[in-house]
Amino acid sequence: MSQTDSPLLPAVEAFLRFLRVERQLSPLTQSSYHHQLQALIAMADDIKLTDWAQLDAAKVRMLTARSKRAGLGASSLALRLSALRSFLDWQVHQGVLQANPAKGISTPRAPRHLPKNIDVDEVGQLLNIDLNDPLAVRDRAMLEVMYGAGLRLSELVGINLGHVDLPSGEIWVMGKGSKERKLPIGRTAVTWLENWLALRDLFGPEDDAMFLSNQGRRISTRNVQKRFAEWGVKQGVNSHIHPHKLRHSFATHVLESSGDLRAVQELLGHANLSTTQIYTHLDFQHLASVYDAAHPRAKRGKT
Template structure:
């Protein structure tokens, strides 16, 4: 690499490294998010020479579209393109904040359209079949409690494994959960969840806990996400379910069943911990026509000339 090329690459990589350090030290985003942003931003840097782009200060919306177009030509699918654009938007927000750009040129570029690949939910009869576990050994009771809590409160897998005993308030029937972006939310616990948590806590000491983790492995350590996935899949087979049981499928089933019963999209959004209502709308198979029907039938000022 000759000197001018090396200088151009440095002009692009140095701000990215500062941004990634900001994500780690100040925003304290998850390691997975940091890795994804690094991968996407360096992929864009690798395309810079193709579009004669050498300095982030010169980035405009036409260049953003060109970079995304070149990424698509490389074979990236819509979901990956959206992730790349999201990383670039966040980086440009940081550049604006630090006075290196006057406006974010990636904000006006729309995400590529993508098909919705949503997990099928488990119907209520099969949920009851899954939860009809009669074994009373510590590991079975632990798994039964995790299944109940996952479906009963719509937790993410990461939220489930990171729960601590101190975050339980069984008297008031509440639990504190740390979700995405370190955002804490308080969730109600159902009667069955409380019953099974108490049952599990009466057996938890048999596994000699190493810390305050609510759910632990047979070695006493905090249970891993992979272990939860494996155990749920095994129970699905053992209980005779027709479909594979995965933690996210239980969360999806919670959302679908709650929405079917209540029709309250905002409440389901809060329970799931979604920052954006549109995420909940997609997640629960809603489309605009359904929302329109709900609005027309339920809202006191919704007649709209009918």
């Protein structure tokens, strides 16, 4: 049976409409849910699943095992199971199911990778841009704001003109879960925002987005990623430059200088302190390397 003929499909389509209309999730998130649930429908015949009401914990484990055999890693398995849980929770809320059979089903824990950052000298090298055209000024302003406030990529492209108070050096952003926060951005970022605003009208803006593409529309996340990577190459920075690397660098540098984990949590907009604590491991790596090089009892190869 093809996926388009599957009796499981109408409920999934209704759920995706709910995500789009009621939850108003981003297109990227909607696409992720769609992909994961379609993949599960594709495996339904193998476990003789023709109705979501037939799904129990044993069948959820079978779907998880088949996904793993298909080559999914721990993080991809967790994403698929999360999509299924959300869909089944919605089914329970709709009164179609009495309970969610995917709750309590765990996937292998993904290895925790430490975020990569660039050091302060490399940040200076990256930001020393030859400002020979308005787009270069715009990119310098975006880089300065991203590093100056530790923003997420979605937060950066979502900034409107009214979200910035230049005299006070503050910026308002909408973070994950529609949580608002006001952040300081620093004098350098303010200066480059002023430089960009002096040129912004050259693009014939159609809306109140702070950062525009050369067509005069709000710049896309993909365009920002592309431009940041290109500047990393042009400026001769050794590592690949992407928006999250600047956010990680902001967090690491502020923590190294202040030691105030709680303040870094607030600046990054993390709901849980445990998410921010990963940066303490980065800081410890630096301290450990200094210790190994400096402490008489730690130096290698000496008696």
